[in-house]
Amino acid sequence: MGEKAEIRVVIADDHALVRGSFRLLIDHTPGLTCVGEASTGRQAVEVARRERPDVLLMDVRMPKMNGVEATREICQGPHALDTKVIVLTTFDLDEYVVGGFRAGASGFLIKDVPPHELIDGIRTVVAGDRLLAPGPLRRLIEAHVATPDRPVTPLPQITGREREVLVLVAQGFSNDQIASRLGVSMSTVKTHINRLLTKLDGRDRTHLVIAAYESGLR
Structure with a gap:
């Protein structure tokens, strides 16, 4: 195609x-x-x-x-x-x-x-x-979740590696950068992200960022 x-x-x-x-x-x-x-x-x-x-x-x-x-x-x-x-x-x-x-x-x-x-x-x-872009995205989400009485939304059951990937996605790293930092292949990173999207009912990476911030991850 x-x-x-x-x-x-x-x-x-x-x-x-x-x-x-x-x-x-x-x-x-x-x-x-x-x-x-x-x-x-x-x-x-x-x-x-x-x-x-x-x-x-x-x-x-x-x-x-x-x-x-x-x-x-x-x-x-x-x-x-x-x-x-x-x-x-x-x-x-x-x-x-x-x-x-x-x-x-x-x-x-x-x-x-x-x-x-x-x-x-x-x-x-x-x-x-x-x-x-990562900078404006972090400012947006932080402004959204920074209220003192905001409840923390727990994440569903995710693996330790998926949690690592989620944190890096929330920090604005690309798939290439995540693969390099974790010492894994691009296909492995994509697999983790697809599993996170399914578990967190997300449409795209932006929703993963929101979920990470709302759960208290940084």
């Missing part, structure tokens, strides 16, 4: 200027095409179900249904789609970001991200990788 010939993208934002700017960028990038727009969360769900895009750029604050709720409808439940949702927001510590990840989002970007980083981000989630 070769690389996907064309990545189909939907843009959901309540500002027409933002949608227009993103659409212009996407339609002028080889291998990408915009197949729809939405100005509300409800429209985003409807367009996603109609067009079944590869990626949906989801503004977190929209009328009639916010981006987190729309993401949950698209990514979870009996009518879940394979669409990868990238949450877009104005601030890198937006209160909705962790909620978006837990709802099933595959990535997170600031709206004023440079054009090439937006395009790279779209391609990254289509490839099945996480989008958020």
